[in-house]
Amino acid sequence: MPISESDIEKIAQLAHLEITDDERRMFAPQIAEIVTYVEQLNEIDTGSVEPALGGLTPAGERTESSRADEVQPSLGQTVALDQAPDAAAGHFRVPKVLA
Amino acid sequence: MSTIVETIGKLMRGETSARAQAETAVSAAEKLNDELNAFLEIDRPGALKRAAATDQKINAGETPALPRLSGIPIAIKDNICVRGLQTSCGSRILGPYKPPYNATAIDRLLDAGVVIIGKTNCDEFAMGSSNENSAFGPVKNPWDPSRVPGGSSGGSAAAVAAGIVPVALGSDTGGSVRQPASLCGVIGVKPTYGRVSRYGLVAFGSSLDQIGVFAQTAADAAVVLQVIAGRDPHDATTADVPVPNYIGETEKNVAGLRLGVSRTLLGEGLDSEVRASVEKAIDAYRALGAEIVDVDLPHAKYAIAVYYIIATAEASSNLARYDGVRYGFRAEEAPALREMYRKTRDEGFGPEVKRRIMLGTYVLSAGYYDAYYLKAQQVRTLIKNDFAAAFAQCDAVLTPTAPSPAFRFGEKVDDPLAMYLNDIYTVTANLAGIPGISVPCGVSADGLPIGLQLLGPYWSEGLLFRLAHAYQQAHPLNAQPKIHA
Numbered sequence: 001m002p003i004s005e006s007d008i009e010k011i012a013q014l015a016h017l018e019i020t021d022d023e024r025r026m027f028a029p030q031i032a033e034i035v036t037y038v039e040q041l042n043e044i045d046t047g048s049v050e051p052a053l054g055g056l057t058p059a060g061e062r063t064e065s066s067r068a069d070e071v072q073p074s075l076g077q078t079v080a081l082d083q084a085p086d087a088a089a090g091h092f093r094v095p096k097v098l099a
Numbered sequence: 100m101s102t103i104v105e106t107i108g109k110l111m112r113g114e115t116s117a118r119a120q121a122e123t124a125v126s127a128a129e130k131l132n133d134e135l136n137a138f139l140e141i142d143r144p145g146a147l148k149r150a151a152a153t154d155q156k157i158n159a160g161e162t163p164a165l166p167r168l169s170g171i172p173i174a175i176k177d178n179i180c181v182r183g184l185q186t187s188c189g190s191r192i193l194g195p196y197k198p199p200y201n202a203t204a205i206d207r208l209l210d211a212g213v214v215i216i217g218k219t220n221c222d223e224f225a226m227g228s229s230n231e232n233s234a235f236g237p238v239k240n241p242w243d244p245s246r247v248p249g250g251s252s253g254g255s256a257a258a259v260a261a262g263i264v265p266v267a268l269g270s271d272t273g274g275s276v277r278q279p280a281s282l283c284g285v286i287g288v289k290p291t292y293g294r295v296s297r298y299g300l301v302a303f304g305s306s307l308d309q310i311g312v313f314a315q316t317a318a319d320a321a322v323v324l325q326v327i328a329g330r331d332p333h334d335a336t337t338a339d340v341p342v343p344n345y346i347g348e349t350e351k352n353v354a355g356l357r358l359g360v361s362r363t364l365l366g367e368g369l370d371s372e373v374r375a376s377v378e379k380a381i382d383a384y385r386a387l388g389a390e391i392v393d394v395d396l397p398h399a400k401y402a403i404a405v406y407y408i409i410a411t412a413e414a415s416s417n418l419a420r421y422d423g424v425r426y427g428f429r430a431e432e433a434p435a436l437r438e439m440y441r442k443t444r445d446e447g448f449g450p451e452v453k454r455r456i457m458l459g460t461y462v463l464s465a466g467y468y469d470a471y472y473l474k475a476q477q478v479r480t481l482i483k484n485d486f487a488a489a490f491a492q493c494d495a496v497l498t499p500t501a502p503s504p505a506f507r508f509g510e511k512v513d514d515p516l517a518m519y520l521n522d523i524y525t526v527t528a529n530l531a532g533i534p535g536i537s538v539p540c541g542v543s544a545d546g547l548p549i550g551l552q553l554l555g556p557y558w559s560e561g562l563l564f565r566l567a568h569a570y571q572q573a574h575p576l577n578a579q580p581k582i583h584a
Contacts (some may be wrong), residue, residue, distance in 0.1 A: 031454065060338040
């Protein structure tokens with residue numbers, strides 16, 4: 001699958017990444033090479049193979065992981081906002097959403 | 100350096116103090132950091148304060164009631180949350196971020212009495228095999244500082260290899276504990292998926308990530324895993340499987356155990372010195388009474404392809420949270436929200452992280468999901484089946500850990516695919532969910548350590564410690580790194 005610089009731009013947009021022209025020129029052949037490499041999987045017939053979704057072991061799958069829906073202590077506003085780049089009046093402040 | 104068991108004995112008999120242990124470790128970390136760059140944060144005051152509290156308890160005669168790791172210094176990879184210390188993940192986007200809570204593994208270690216010395220350097224978000232992807236400069240290999248320590252947990256591996264701490268935590272998504280352990284000449288264990296809680300481990304590939312342990316000896320790694328293993332309600336993927344007595348398991352002998360060897364994996368692409376060392380280790384196990392059987396892992400050659408689809412897909416999703424809103428770095432001067440996201444992520448992430456986010460976004464994007472992600476998950480099943488078939492014939496599989504000893508800085512940095520192929524022997528364990536351990540098994544002509552890898556069925560960490568311990572007892576690594584405390 002050939003991957004062009006404009007594909008890279010599109011992917012970067014989807015991933016909310018702003019990339020420079022230099023990065024685009026660097027990434028396009030590298031990602032194309034990796035994609036070509038992973039396409040070797042196409043030589044395997046997987047028609048009837050179940051996908052291994054998630055990483056659980058059989059014992060992990062059997063483990064009950066639900067709990068009662070009860071209110072539990074949480075971090076609280078002060079702690080939650082403590083590391084925010086821009087906290088204001090008990091909120092996370094961000095630049096305007098609609099340009 | 101003393102083992103944990105020896106140090107605990109000395110502490111209890113009053114032959115050393117927790118303060119002396121902490122002082123020695125912190126001083127070594129500080130002194131060697133110019134050369135090794137293994138630590139991103141060294142917590143001298145916190146370590147000494149905690150050690151003093153341990154000494155107080157010992158002096159007050161509380162000795163029999165003390166938990167099992169009292170006063171033992173430990174280093175923690177900088178992608179595992181420790182309250183009050185930074186968790187940068189080797190990334191500018193988190194930088195000096197201080198998490199408001201401890202990872203479950205950290206809570207358990209602190210309950211057991213450890214003294215945390217500091218946070219260790221790593222490839223950004225644990226993505227890398229050489230440590231060259233850390234935003235804060237690479238860790239140097241203590242055996243030869245012109246060479247990489249491996250990755251991504253290079254700082255933890257180097258800290259143990261250089262004798263700064265007896266044990267350290269890392270994380271292993273595709274080999275990030277075992278490969279640096281191999282390149283630095285120490286033990287590195289990746290537990291079964293679901294053995295150790297991932298709560299507080301910054302997520303990379305959630306179906307692959309496990310916290311692992313570095314140590315000089317298998318017995319010390321066993322002591323630490325004993326403490327951190329087990330079900331945790333904060334991580335729904337931890338399994339309700341009893342934690343055996345790993346120390347007891349470690350001491351059993353290995354006569355009669357069957358070790359599987361895949362001849363294909365010892366073929367093409369393997370450094371000749373690594374091959375010779377691993378062949379010698381196979382003979383050594385035979386001499387210890389183990390039976391060597393041939394096994395076939397026909398889909399192992401596809402593991403890197405499968406891994407770089409699944410790991411990048413999961414990473415692209417996990418790393419979406421770094422948006423400059425709630426914590427960490429935010430790019431200035433963005434007039435609108437979307438631009439702020441894009442600028443923050445552009446300035447905050449390094450090239451390898453961007454490359455993987457884009458690759459993951461691509462394989463998950465509309466129209467490609469079945470061709471890449473679903474296909475990879477199907478081949479993942481085939482890799483799991485390969486191991487199930489192998490373990491019907493043997494108790495554990497023996498392979499090299501890495502295809503070569505430590506390489507030089509810059510050697511592979513411009514060729515991502517060549518770098519990825521470093522993980523060829525280790526990624527299979529993460530894909531299959533099985534445990535693996537790297538054991539030092541020799542030194543190259545250039546004086547660089549070589550590691551062998553043992554892989555076992557689910558929940559067989561005790562067996563792996565037993566095999567590793569038997570090897571270390573019979574063939575201790577009689578060499579020391581150039582840079583050493």
